[in-house]
Amino acid sequence: MTTRTKPGNGANPKEPRPVAARIDELNDRVWNQMFDNFEAALSQARNILADAERIGYREGTAYAQLNIAWCHSYLGNNEEARIAFEKALELYRDLDDPVGRSKALNGLGVLSHNMSRYERALDYYTQSLDEARRHGFRGREASTLNNIGEVCADLGNYKEALDYFLKAYDIIPEEKNTEQKANILLNIGKSFTRLENYDLAEEFIRKALELAESESERVVVASAWDVLGRISRGLGNLTTAEERFRKAIALAEGTKSRREIIEALLDLGSLLIDRGSLGEAQEVLERAARTSEEIHAKALYYAAYERLAETHERKGDYKTALEYFRRFVRHEREIQNEDTTRKIKDVQIQYEVERTQREAEIYRLRNIELKEKTESLEQMNRQMLTISEIGQRITSSLDMETVVSTLYDSLRGLLVTDLFAIALYDQASKSLKYAAYIQDGRRIPRESVPLDPKRSFAAWCIRQDQPVFIRDLNAEYRNYLQGEPKFFLGKPGLSFIYLPLSIEKKVIGVMTVQSYNKESYTEQHLRFLVALAPFVAIAVENSLIHDRLEELNRELQREKEQLERATHQISYLANHDSLTGLPNRRLLFELLRKSFDLARRSGSKVGILYVDLDDFKPINDKFGHLTGDRVLVEISERLQSVLRASDTVSRVGGDEFVAVLNHVRGKADVESAARKVLAVCDAPFELMGESCRIGASLGISIFPDDGDSLEALLHCADSAMYTIKHSTKKGYAFYAK
DSSP states (O other): OOOOOOOOOSSOOSSOOHHHHHHHHHHHHHHHHGGGOHHHHHHHHHHHHHHHHHTTOHHHHHHHHHHHHHHHHHHTOHHHHHHHHHHHHHHHHHTTOHHHHHHHHHHHHHHHHHTTOHHHHHHHHHHHHHHHHHTTOHHHHHHHHHHHHHHHHHTTOHHHHHHHHHHHHHTOOTTSOHHHHHHHHHHHHHHHHHTTOHHHHHHHHHHHHHHHHHTTOHHHHHHHHHHHHHHHHHTTOHHHHHHHHHHHHHHHHHHTOHHHHHHHHHHHHHHHHHTTOHHHHHHHHHHHHHHHHHTTOHHHHHHHHHHHHHHHHHHTOHHHHHHHHHHHHHHHHHHHHHHHHHHHHHHHHHHHHHHHHHHHHHHHTTTSSHHHHHHHHHHHHHHHHHHHHHHHHHHTOOOHHHHHHHHHHHHTTTSOOSEEEEEEEETTTTEEEEEEEEETTEEOOOOOEEOOTTTOHHHHHHHHTSOEEESOHHHHGGGTOSSOOOOOSSSOOSEEEEEEEEETTEEEEEEEEEESSTTOOOHHHHHHHHHHHHHHHHHHHHHHHHHHHHHHHHHHHHHHHHHHHHHHHHHHHHHBOTTTOOBOHHHHHHHHHHHHHHHHHHTOEEEEEEEEESSOHHHHHHHOHHHHHHHHHHHHHHHHHHSOTTSEEEEOSSSEEEEEEEEEOSHHHHHHHHHHHHHHHHSOEEETTEEEOOOEEEEEEEETTTOSSHHHHHHHHHHHHHHHHTTTOSSEEEOOO
8 A cells, every 4th residue: 555644834934824823733634534534535625725825825735735636546536636746746846845845746656656657656756765865854765665665566576565665664763653654564464465475464464454453544454454355365265355355345435445445346356256256256346447447547447357357258258258358458468568668668778778888898998808808798789689679579479389489599599498498377276388398499299287386496486486597407406496306308407597477466487498508508698588588478478368369259259150040040940831841921921022022023923822732631630640741741842843943832821832933924824833733732642551642722813913912812812722622622713803
């Protein structure tokens, strides 16, 4: 949690007027009671600002602006907070108040940090630190060191962060209030939690909690319970962890500090995912995402998107999972691009520093082995440029194979690569999955390898997030391992370097180069690979994200195809007779409309044959319905066989069929088709060894002669059919008006 320090009065008049003294008193009261209710404190600070401006009391105005800025910051109103901090800074500069300048700069740093603008935050913190040290303000120095440590922690540099926190704690003046000490102890505990040293983590968090509760610092108390929940989760005590996360949320809600609420919600959501409570996890994480977006906390809402993607993926909702994952990737790439830019800038700065140093060295040794030194320095210069070139080449590809081959081809020309490997770290199984394992120039398939924390160099590298540098295996392995080193495949290297591949706060894998000989690598090789490792991590992460997006897209495509097949099947079943496969009455009406429209345009006619089978019921009665169904199927096939491809046969009832004859010239064409239909219907059926006949009665109507609506024409054909049915049967009749 970010440390704030009491603004104070800066360069107040030696004998402030009574009204000014009252304003100072009210400003102090707002500051001390701010955590009880930020909204109420904001309202009071605005009133104080108005009074101070009314009487022209600039010291009180600056103090009120700082209080307003801090209230807005904790409420997540970032733009309003920025404006207030900048107004306070401008006033303190006009007043020539170094304490005030340091406080305002520190506030701007905190605001930038909360919005994940780390470079800007460090710039403000550096200016604040310079003011504090120049004027001997130990309390201000401690606050700023603590805040710089928080930036280091957010960037995953936990050991460096601990150094800043411990320095800050050592220089806190004895008279300082306990809030600052509690904040620093809390941050130390958070760092040990990240380093998985849970015993030390809980010890510092308990101390912070005790101090915060004694002074009713409720935001610190809420944050402490959240970290205690992380410790319980890390130790596998999930029930206790959930209780602590929920307690942290309740406490944070009481303070209305939205950043503390979001962090506790994210921790609870992750725990619920692990426990399989996906519905509740979704609700919790959606609330965290909404609140993060409202306060523009980029790092927090992209963390919420990542966990929401995992939740929906586990629920099988791949479309929503893909949408959240795309949001997460978009924001992560923004941060990665910032990280890449920062790394390139660091390399360029380092290059310029070393170039200047080398130029000075060349000048000093101009007459002492000048040629040898110049060649060496030129080689170092080429190496620094190579880092930038390789980094840009590998981060421009999303394909893992391309990344690996480009990296390997580049490295083997610069150092010994008897063995080169990149492995991805699976935190859940504590194992490595090799993306590439190249020994003696050959790619060798590797299975996942479990990590032995006592005997694995890779495990040490991942746990400590630090490189392993071995010049002589037998002489130096005890510096890293508690037992004999374990090698799973091939000839072991006698000298090697392992490097962690880290993105933000997360180690995603390791890279190693190894030699069969001792003393194959130097400090220069180590510096080169350490500078290159961030580029490799970004390239590997990009390829993993790309692969995951491809898999989600494939899954969505499969779901889409299945849905299309199901839709097609449903449409087919809705429009066709399930027994014969012929169009049903619904589809018949649609086809008739199209036939009538075509006939109108072409000037042709349409014949409609209403077919009713004769003597079909005795077949069912004698042989059963299954045999009757087979007869209906065969009748449908016979009807289709004697009609043209442009004609349509449909089944509209139990033993009733309708044939639609397109492009007919007159009755003669229809009559010819009717005789064919009668003939095939009258042909005998072989049923269980017996020859049986059924026959058919046909009624005929013609469009447009007998009408121009499909209902009327079907009625006409049906009426004509009944004329035959009730007289001779096994014949046909045209509709007669």
